[in-house]
Amino acid sequence: MKRNLAPMYLLVSLAFGAILPVFYKQPYFYFASYIVLQYVALSVAWNLLGGYGGYLNFGTSAFFGVGAYVSAYLFNSLGIPEVIAILAAGAVSALFGVLIGYSSLRLRGVYFAIATLAATTLVQSIVLNTPALGSAVGLYIRFPAAPAIYGNLIELLFVAMFGISVVSIGLSYWIENSWIGRGLMALRDDEQAAETLGVPTFRLKLYANVLSGFLMGVVGSLYPLYIGYIEPYSIFDLGISFNVFVMTFIGGIGTWQGPIIGALVLGSIQQAASVTVTSQYNLAVVAAAMLVFGIFSPGGLKGIFSRLFGKRSTGTVN
């Protein structure tokens, strides 16, 4: 992809997503695709810090959940318009990223991963003990009306999630090819060397965490509208964090294409499995894929493609 063509690809993709539901009517497609796209956007966001910077965040559901609860609360209890609620959700989630970043991005390797796990539990218990957020009972969401061009709310949500995914991918592509990406990859390889070479490591990690948190929050902010009811156990679910990690890993960690491929492939298999077999096997599919790829192809699907077509992948975790 040439640099100057990137904005055009972005616009064409956005237009395609916006128009698709007008012509193609198949309710289940949009219902299932929404979840797949949600994982595309989450995985792309996760890859910013986890893939380029090598800091594994196992708290995706915390950022996602903060977004979901902020938008549900603003929309439901205060009657604030959705678009503003969505942006506010992203902002609060980004702020959460600043807090997590300041407190735990100085920790290295596995300690950061543990800190993000702890953060998930912390937010979950705060929500569980806040009556205004429905405590353990949860919150029901009043569905807004869908605009006339789309048949129903799910189609609209599909379009919105499609747009968020495309924008996330665009951001990720830009970061991978900018000084921010170069600095993150340098610190992933060797943090001390990177500092000595002038890379402001802490600042870059914080940028990545905040941007990643913002995107995850925006993704989460739509979920209450999709599902209609949220409660702390299904929202702050480690399964979401685990899914996102494995999808990115299987697609090809540290490349902008990897998380897209991984989320599309695994997300689709999961959606198909939940209809044809049972939804219980969702995580089993992911876990099995993780094992197979971990042993046979640490570079992920992107790595396999690159090897087949003779191009080296830019990212490795080691």
Place this chain on the structure above:
Amino acid sequence: MLDAKGVTKNFGGVRALSDVDFRVEKGERLGLIGPNGSGKTTLLSIIAGTIRTDKGRLAYKGRDITRVSPHKRAKLGIGRTFQIPKPLSSMTLLDNVIVPLVFIRGLHNKDGETSDVALELLQQVGLSAKASLRPKQLTQLELREMELARALAGKPELLLLDEVLAGLTSGEADDVVELLRGLNGRGIAIVMVEHIMRAVMGFSQRIVVLDFGVKIAEGDPEEISNDPEVLKAYIGE
């Protein structure tokens, strides 16, 4: 140019450095020697900023840098190499050199110009033919040369070299020393931590000797090689 006073560092119960005063003059060639474990690398890391001193102050060009982060010190003109090379393993050699060009010198990688500068630097250390290789395809010796090219990319005014000659044949070592003399001739102050006495004595204008984290001697190479304290530290009584 660099003035460190009362540098002290404890690692748990081990005192790595105790109340060390250390000065480097502008454009100086300084040798830092001492037996294994005497605190040489720790002192370099404290000057570069990757380790913070427990006590004492560091000033660089009249500015207090005791609490300044390593990447800012790199921008101020302090460059270093690592005893055990620390390559950026997912990047090519060229990209390894481009990192400091982008982050210290503020060059952008949009145009080919930055690559040309990086290639020139690799050429200086004799690695231009391997620019597109990755670090794991290089020998230890080549990695150390890459470290040097990377440090030079930041246009340092003070260059800290941690055993850059280790493992080289005497012919190779002479080549590197020749390169360093050239750099010094352009006004770069060089602090050389080294075990090869012939090289460090020949290169340095002044020598500082550490033993068990204490500065035991300081002077020109002639004085140092006749200093009874130094002989005792190296050979024993």
